Amino acid sequence: MKKLVVIGGGGHGESVIDSIRSAKEFDIIGILDAGKSVGTIVSGIRVLGGDVLLPELFKQGIHYGVIAVGSMGNPQPRIQIYETLKGVGFVIPNIIDKSAVLSHDVQMGEGNFIGKGVILGAGVILGTGCILNTGSIIEHGTIIGDFTHVAPGSVLCGNVRVGEHVHIGPGSTVIQNVTIKSNSLIGAGSLVLRDISSNKLAYGSPAREVGIYEQSHDYSRSRGKS
Numbered sequence: 164m165k166k167l168v169v170i171g172g173g174g175h176g177e178s179v180i181d182s183i184r185s186a187k188e189f190d191i192i193g194i195l196d197a198g199k200s201v202g203t204i205v206s207g208i209r210v211l212g213g214d215v216l217l218p219e220l221f222k223q224g225i226h227y228g229v230i231a232v233g234s235m236g237n238p239q240p241r242i243q244i245y246e247t248l249k250g251v252g253f254v255i256p257n258i259i260d261k262s263a264v265l266s267h268d269v270q271m272g273e274g275n276f277i278g279k280g281v282i283l284g285a286g287v288i289l290g291t292g293c294i295l296n297t298g299s300i301i302e303h304g305t306i307i308g309d310f311t312h313v314a315p316g317s318v319l320c321g322n323v324r325v326g327e328h329v330h331i332g333p334g335s336t337v338i339q340n341v342t343i344k345s346n347s348l349i350g351a352g353s354l355v356l357r358d359i360s361s362n363k364l365a366y367g368s369p370a371r372e373v374g375i376y377e378q379s380h381d382y383s384r385s386r387g388k389s
C-alpha cells in the first residue's frame with residue numbers, strides 16, 4: 164500500500180482516517196497536527212508533530228498527503244495546507260469513502276473528501292480541496308468550485324452552480340439551476356430557491372441574504388462548535 168500522512172487530527176480528521184481505511188489503498192504512517200502533543204493517538208494513529216515535518220517525511224519516501232482539517236465557514240486553513248503540501252511535492256489524493264456512489268462520468272480535481280453515503284449524479288464536476296460531507300446528494304450536472312464544503316445531508320438538485328470557498332450548512336436544499344457564488348455561507352437547514360451572490364451570509368426557508376459573510380469571523384462558535 165502507498166504510504167500517506169494525514170494533516171489534521173480533529174473530528175474531521177477522524178472521519179477522513181475512517182474513509183482512508185475503508186478504501187484499503189493507503190497505509191497511514193502518522194498524523195501532523197501542531198495543536199496536539201507528539202504521541203497523542205487519534206483513531207489508532209500517532210501524532211508525529213506539526214506540518215514542519217513535511218519536507219523530512221517527503222525525503223523519507225512518504226509522497227502522499229491528505230488535508231484532514233475541517234472547515235466551518237473558513238476554508239483558509241485547508242488552502243494553506245494544500246499549498247504547503249504542493250510546495251514540498253506531495254501528491255494529494257481524493258479520499259472517497261467506499262460507501263459513496265459516483266456516476267461514471269464525475270470529474271474532480273485533487274484533495275477532495277467524499278464522505279459516507281454521498282451520491283454524485285451524472286456529469287457532476289468538482290474542483291479541488293472540497294468536502295462533500297456525510298450523506299450529501301449532488302445531482303446531475305452540478306458544478307462545485309474549489310475548497311467548498313457541502314455539510315452533512317444537504318441536497319444540491321440538478322445543474323446547480325456553486326462557486327469556490329462556499330459553505331453549505333447541513334440539511335440544506337438547493338433547487339435546480341440555482342447559482343451560489345463564491346465565498347458565501349448558507350446556514351443550516353436552508354431552502355435555497357434563488358441565486359445567492361458572492362460574499363453573502365444567507366439562511367432560512369426560503370433562504371435570504373442576511374448580511375456579508377466574513378471568512379475571518381469564527382462561525383464555528385455559532386450555535387456550538389462542530
Ligand SMILES: CC(=O)SCCNC(=O)CCNC(=O)[C@H](O)C(C)(C)COP(=O)(O)OP(=O)(O)OC[C@H]1O[C@@H](n2cnc3c(N)ncnc32)[C@H](O)[C@@H]1OP(=O)(O)O
Binds near residue numbers: 235348350382
Ligand atoms: C460534520 C459537521 O459538523 S460539518 C459542520 C456543520 N455545521 C454548520 O454548517 C453550521 C452552520 N452554521 C449556521 O447555520 C449558523 O447558524 C450561521 C453561520 C448561519 C449563523 O451564525 P451567526 O451569524 O453566529 O448567527 P446567530 O447564531 O447569532 O443567530 C442570529 C440569528 O439568525 C438566526 N439563525 C442563525 N442561523 C440560522 C439558520 N441556519 N436558519 C435560520 N435562522 C438562523 C438565529 O435564530 C438568530 O435569530 P434571532 O436573532 O431572532 O435569535
